[in-house]
Amino acid sequence: xxxxxxxxxxxxxxxxxxxxxxxxxxxxxxxxxxxxxxxxxxxxxxxxxxxxxxxxxxxxxxxxxxxxxxxxxxxxxxxxxxxxxxxxxxxxxxxxxxxxxxxxxxxxxxxxxxxxxxxxxxxxxxxxxxxxxxxxxxxxxxxxxxxxxxxxxxxxxxxxxxxxxxxxxxxxxxxxxxxxxxxxxxxxxxxxxxxxxxxxxxxxxxxxxxxxxxxxxxxxxxxxxxxxxxxxxxxxxxxxxxxxxxxxxxxxxxxxxxxxxxxxxxxxxxxxxxxxxxxxxxxxxxxxxxxxxxxxxxxxxxxxxxxxxxxxxxxxxxxxxxxxxxxxxxxxxxxxxxxxxxxxxxxxxxxxxxxxxxxxxxxxxxxxxxxxxxxxxxxxxxxxxxxxxxxxxxxxxxxxxxxxxxxxxxxxxxxxxxxxxxxxxxxxxxxxxxxxxxxxxxxxxxxxxxxxxxxxxxxxxxxxxxxxxxxxxxxxxxxxxxxxxxxxxxxxxxxxxxxxxxxxxxxxxxxxxxxxxxxxxxxxxxxxxxxxxxxxxxxxxxxxxxxxxxxxxxxxxxxxxxxxxxxxxxxxxxxxxxxxxxxxxxxxxxxxxxxxxxxxxxxxxxxxxxxxxxxxxxxxx
DNA sequence: GAGTTTGAAACT
DNA sequence: CAGTTTCAAACTC
Numbered sequence: 001x002x003x004x005x006x007x008x009x010x011x012x013x014x015x016x017x018x019x020x021x022x023x024x025x026x027x028x029x030x031x032x033x034x035x036x037x038x039x040x041x042x043x044x045x046x047x048x049x050x051x052x053x054x055x056x057x058x059x060x061x062x063x064x065x066x067x068x069x070x071x072x073x074x075x076x077x078x079x080x081x082x083x084x085x086x087x088x089x090x091x092x093x094x095x096x097x098x099x100x101x102x103x104x105x106x107x108x109x110x111x112x113x114x115x116x117x118x119x120x121x122x123x124x125x126x127x128x129x130x131x132x133x134x135x136x137x138x139x140x141x142x143x144x145x146x147x148x149x150x151x152x153x154x155x156x157x158x159x160x161x162x163x164x165x166x167x168x169x170x171x172x173x174x175x176x177x178x179x180x181x182x183x184x185x186x187x188x189x190x191x192x193x194x195x196x197x198x199x200x201x202x203x204x205x206x207x208x209x210x211x212x213x214x215x216x217x218x219x220x221x222x223x224x225x226x227x228x229x230x231x232x233x234x235x236x237x238x239x240x241x242x243x244x245x246x247x248x249x250x251x252x253x254x255x256x257x258x259x260x261x262x263x264x265x266x267x268x269x270x271x272x273x274x275x276x277x278x279x280x281x282x283x284x285x286x287x288x289x290x291x292x293x294x295x296x297x298x299x300x301x302x303x304x305x306x307x308x309x310x311x312x313x314x315x316x317x318x319x320x321x322x323x324x325x326x327x328x329x330x331x332x333x334x335x336x337x338x339x340x341x342x343x344x345x346x347x348x349x350x351x352x353x354x355x356x357x358x359x360x361x362x363x364x365x366x367x368x369x370x371x372x373x374x375x376x377x378x379x380x381x382x383x384x385x386x387x388x389x390x391x392x393x394x395x396x397x398x399x400x401x402x403x404x405x406x407x408x409x410x411x412x413x414x415x416x417x418x419x420x421x422x423x424x425x426x427x428x429x430x431x432x433x434x435x436x437x438x439x440x441x442x443x444x445x446x447x448x449x450x451x452x453x454x455x456x457x458x459x460x461x462x463x464x465x466x467x468x469x470x471x472x473x474x475x476x477x478x479x480x481x482x483x484x485x486x487x488x489x490x491x492x493x494x495x496x497x498x499x500x501x502x503x504x505x506x507x508x509x510x511x512x513x514x515x516x517x518x519x520x521x522x523x524x525x526x527x528x529x530x531x532x533x534x535x536x537x538x539x540x541x542x543x544x545x546x547x548x549x550x551x552x553x554x555x556x557x558x559x560x561x562x563x564x565x566x567x568x569x570x571x572x573x574x575x576x577x578x579x580x581x582x583x584x585x586x587x588x589x590x591x592x593x594x595x596x597x598x599x600x601x602x603x604x605x606x607x608x609x610x611x612x613x614x615x616x617x618x619x620x621x
Numbered sequence: 622g623a624g625t626t627t628g629a630a631a632c633t
Numbered sequence: 634c635a636g637t638t639t640c641a642a643a644c645t646c
Contacts, residue, residue: 135630222628
């Protein structure tokens, strides 16, 4: 094909259709950036003129340097109108909601048109020389924007050449009706958690066409997926892909304090691509080269996935072999279903916790917590009964006791008795008859036995009410007596608070345990990678995480110690329930048996929640 | 900043 | 549809 050399030269085809330089015939087809992408199609998005909007087609930002404005813009939001607009209507009516900005890597080093923090200050500038900015090579054109302040040569992507531009658009659409649509389809799951961050995000969006990278490992901006900060998907046809969830190479790019250092990222990427590292994207260059040489020598190249992948990236394979699929895996089903060694880029990767968390575990956890709550309440009630009776007896037999004391003791005693009875009956509500539930609450189911779960929920809500208002006259304990008295309420409050404290504590322990297992697994995989590589790199993030793990791990096992020996996936009892069960057996009765919770006595739910949050101050689980 | 690499787009 | 060429961005030095 004739080369479209610049300098105003117009390629044969163009000249042809250009007769009048891009005749504006049959311009019925309009740019539609969204149709077919889960969105509301619009029909018509005019080419945005000079978008200075910060909206991007890309997805969630991976780095802290990325502003919220750079966050993904969902295709449906890009366009509004459903009526096709003829290209002749250009210049486009650009509104804030219809602007489409070229995708740009959030982590790209600041360009002249960007602020230091990555916030786009202005539209990206192209440097086209031979395409006249009328082909998709041109980012401006591809994104549907006019060139403005670009460094392009012989640019036709401007108002002055509207006709030519229109024709080019039409030609492009002729070739590919989706040419101007966003390449990144957002996930049906919608919004992501704000806590998601670089390298740890479950990239739910995916490239519609997928990339076809061969040499970049999909860890460089050559890769459209990587550039858009999304994971490669089943749509991709890339080779030796390392841009998938759980990829240590990928994680290496984003973890650590260097996550925002582009040079660092690239160095890590290079190391990863050459196959020298696992999560050790920080391996020295010599190592990388050495590995590369070895690969070549042994014929294990990127084109031999069965060899390269197995040797170079044990994690997915390892994980996969160790556990069945989990519904909690974030891997797209289509991709997840692919075997690790099947085809290029079709590596299956799963969450580190995929093997740990099972549905039944959650159910079991809930059940255990409920039972635990009940036992706590019962235990406390019994203790109170004994204590109060003793006090009462003592008071009655004490000649020296004053009248006031006696009265007070009597009062307390009655209240506690009531409390105890109440709780007992409540805890056995499913056994007791409905007649015991003389609730005055409209939302209290009358005449129906309540499940432990219901009771637990009610307890929780009532506690909330308790905390919210100091009103002395309202809390029905487990749907029992309506004639509450202050001492009674206090007693109940204490019991409820204790219940919550213990339940929350156990739940926290559970989460911590879960985290620990995840970290153990991560460490395990890293160890495998390191062993294979022979590298003794110290993962910057691992170091800190290990410390955290040891702090959290109240069972006494440290990450380092377990990493090589323990096999989390083979644990019979789920870490979640095991934690609770153990806890319930050990420190059920009462007390600040947990070091981290020693000061949590009778504190409110809010306090406990804070404690949990503080203890679990980490980016992800 | 020049040269190289890369992969999408364009083309055959 | 596969292979090749063109192109501009990304990257390296």
